[in-house]
Amino acid sequence: MELSLQIKMNEKLFLRNPEETELGREIILNSIFLIHKAGFESFTFKKLALKIGTTEAGIYRYFENKHRLLVYIVSWYWSWLEYKVMVHTNNLKSPELKLKKIIQILATDVKDDVQTKHVDELLLHEIVRMEGAKAYLTRHVTEDNKQRIFKPYKDLCGAIAVIILECNPKYKYPRSLSSTIIEVAHYQNFFMKNLPSLTDFGKIKDDWKVIGFLEDLVFASLFPATRK
Amino acid sequence: MELSLQIKMNEKLFLRNPEETELGREIILNSIFLIHKAGFESFTFKKLALKIGTTEAGIYRYFENKHRLLVYIVSWYWSWLEYKVMVHTNNLKSPELKLKKIIQILATDVKDDVQTKHVDELLLHEIVRMEGAKAYLTRHVTEDNKQRIFKPYKDLCGAIAVIILECNPKYKYPRSLSSTIIEVAHYQNFFMKNLPSLTDFGKIKDDWKVIGFLEDLVFASLFPATRK
DNA sequence: TTTACAAAGATAGTAATACTATTAAATAAA
DNA sequence: TTTATTTAATAGTATTACTATCTTTGTAAA
Numbered sequence: 001m002e003l004s005l006q007i008k009m010n011e012k013l014f015l016r017n018p019e020e021t022e023l024g025r026e027i028i029l030n031s032i033f034l035i036h037k038a039g040f041e042s043f044t045f046k047k048l049a050l051k052i053g054t055t056e057a058g059i060y061r062y063f064e065n066k067h068r069l070l071v072y073i074v075s076w077y078w079s080w081l082e083y084k085v086m087v088h089t090n091n092l093k094s095p096e097l098k099l100k101k102i103i104q105i106l107a108t109d110v111k112d113d114v115q116t117k118h119v120d121e122l123l124l125h126e127i128v129r130m131e132g133a134k135a136y137l138t139r140h141v142t143e144d145n146k147q148r149i150f151k152p153y154k155d156l157c158g159a160i161a162v163i164i165l166e167c168n169p170k171y172k173y174p175r176s177l178s179s180t181i182i183e184v185a186h187y188q189n190f191f192m193k194n195l196p197s198l199t200d201f202g203k204i205k206d207d208w209k210v211i212g213f214l215e216d217l218v219f220a221s222l223f224p225a226t227r228k
Numbered sequence: 229m230e231l232s233l234q235i236k237m238n239e240k241l242f243l244r245n246p247e248e249t250e251l252g253r254e255i256i257l258n259s260i261f262l263i264h265k266a267g268f269e270s271f272t273f274k275k276l277a278l279k280i281g282t283t284e285a286g287i288y289r290y291f292e293n294k295h296r297l298l299v300y301i302v303s304w305y306w307s308w309l310e311y312k313v314m315v316h317t318n319n320l321k322s323p324e325l326k327l328k329k330i331i332q333i334l335a336t337d338v339k340d341d342v343q344t345k346h347v348d349e350l351l352l353h354e355i356v357r358m359e360g361a362k363a364y365l366t367r368h369v370t371e372d373n374k375q376r377i378f379k380p381y382k383d384l385c386g387a388i389a390v391i392i393l394e395c396n397p398k399y400k401y402p403r404s405l406s407s408t409i410i411e412v413a414h415y416q417n418f419f420m421k422n423l424p425s426l427t428d429f430g431k432i433k434d435d436w437k438v439i440g441f442l443e444d445l446v447f448a449s450l451f452p453a454t455r456k
Numbered sequence: 457t458t459t460a461c462a463a464a465g466a467t468a469g470t471a472a473t474a475c476t477a478t479t480a481a482a483t484a485a486a
Numbered sequence: 487t488t489t490a491t492t493t494a495a496t497a498g499t500a501t502t503a504c505t506a507t508c509t510t511t512g513t514a515a516a
Contacts, residue, residue, distance in 0.1 A: 023493095039367035044473065055495065060475075133361055133415075139267035141422045154425050172428065173441045176416055179426040180445070183415060184408055187361075191407060194369045197382050198407040200400065213401045216452075217408070221445050225453040244463090251464070272502065283465070288504070 007079045012147040013072045016062045025118040026052045027062055028076075031069055036123040040070060040131045067138070071149055073119075074135045077128050078152035080121065081105070082159055095166035096219070102160055103214045106185035108207040129186045157182065168222045177221060185214060235307045240375040241300045244290045253346040254280045255290055256304075259297055264351040268298060268359045295366070299377055301347075302363045305356050306380035308349065309333070310387055323394035324447070330388055331442045334413035336435040357414045385410065396450045405449065412442060 011017075018024030030052050035043045045059045045066060063069040085105060089098040110125040136150060144150065160181065161174035171177070188210045191198040201209040237247075246252030258280050263271045273287045273294060291297040313333060317326040338353040364378060372378065388409065389402035399405070416438045419426040429437040 041366065045475090046473075056475080057477095057496085058494070061493080065474075130365060133365065136423060137358060137361065137418075138269065145423060150423060154423070157426050173444065174428065175425065176419075176427045176429070176441045177445070179419060180408075180412055180416070183411070187411060188404055188408070190365075191404075195364065195373055195378060195382070197403065198385050199404045200402065201404070213404045216401065217405070217445065217449050220449040220452040223453055224444075224448040225451055249463080273504085274502075283467085284504080285466085285506090286464070289464080293503075 005083060007076055009076060010149050010151060013068055013149055014062055015064060018062050023054060024062055027059055029118050032073055032120055032123050032127065036127050040134060070131060071135045073124060074128055074132050075152045077124050078156050082156040095163050098163050099167060100215060103181060103211055106182060107189060107210045107214060129190055132186065171222055181214060181218060233311065235304055237304060238377050238379060241296055241377055242290055243292060246290050251282060252290055255287055257346050260301060260348055260351050263359065264355050268362060298359060299363045301352060302356055302360050303377065303380045305352050306384050310384040323391050326391050327395060328443060331409060331439055334410060335417060335438045335442060357418055360414065399450055409442060409446060
């Protein structure tokens, strides 16, 4: 039996569903490639069009603008990651083990185990680390949010919060801790690689250092010393 | 006696020192105003020039491009904040109290106590919360970093790390915890106001909620329960 | 007092970006 | 077959992010 993961995306994110046509799938595949290669700022629809042999207008038929395309691929990533987290944790008994596994998934590079056809998850993971915050760091967050385009991120955050509460039902900040784990995993890794003096991991560049820090942080908070 | 805070900025950040001329000071003042009002993406040198009655070329004599100007004002903020942290903590005895004070300073809105002439620190604080990460989330971080333009951020991070070690000399991640405090303070506040379901603070929008979360997180990590 | 020289202002120009509009070709429904 | 409708191709525009050049003005050393 052949399984293939199909992620249903929010329809507000696109003008035409890119998963349904060859050109659409090329747009996703190559935008990931180009953004990964040169960064979101230097990414343009013109360059993308050139790369896949279509025109700018061709791409505008699928996406309103390049920010929406970024939100699309970032959201896709969060959905994919939630699925991946589910797959890797539901055979684990204790919530502590689940949480450790989640931290590990968030903080290490992707080994391409949950396969999809037209998306390179490894590149996408690196894109999200560097460009992910730009999806919501805009003046139009509020309107974007009303269109529910950040739902995948929130869903992942909610799913982790549930496990946090299983670890300690009395813990007061499950959602904030959850979003903190996600964000810290990404930017400590970014700092480690690019601004190492903001971390304690020097030039070692070992994902497991970030994992160590995060586990320390999270489990100390969930199982605190009995001081007032 | 009149005191005025003069912050020496890295000379790589500008072509001509904006603090030294009237036009330069107008550039800083009004770029803060405009970026605060409409966001960094929609900010252009043309709009800025129009606002202060000069031309684009006039501004290009001071800053190479708008990203450098962003880094300039963000760096200025970090330097200012390090000074402010110093002022507010050196009368405190215990490092725990110092750390609490620092968290408070980072997570609350600025009350304009450490005065400067041509910078509105309140606006600047809000800019850094939303746009600060864009200073380093670029493809040219590495080259930028070689020019030491992120030094103020690192210095602040270093200063907090020292206090963290005073709290617990055995703590293994002083720098990562330090950068985490800074980042979490900003984006939990951003989430609280813009994407509240990523936090536990609902629509309450109370800075003290973020402070509570951060204190819990930090002190649990620094004084953990004795489990291995 | 002249010279000089740096800062600011004015004007123009360019390549690239982020789009929009129009028209033509292909395909599907009636 | 005719007629819609979708899809593609071409062209065009306003704005952005610059660069270049030339003139004026204040200021300060010779």
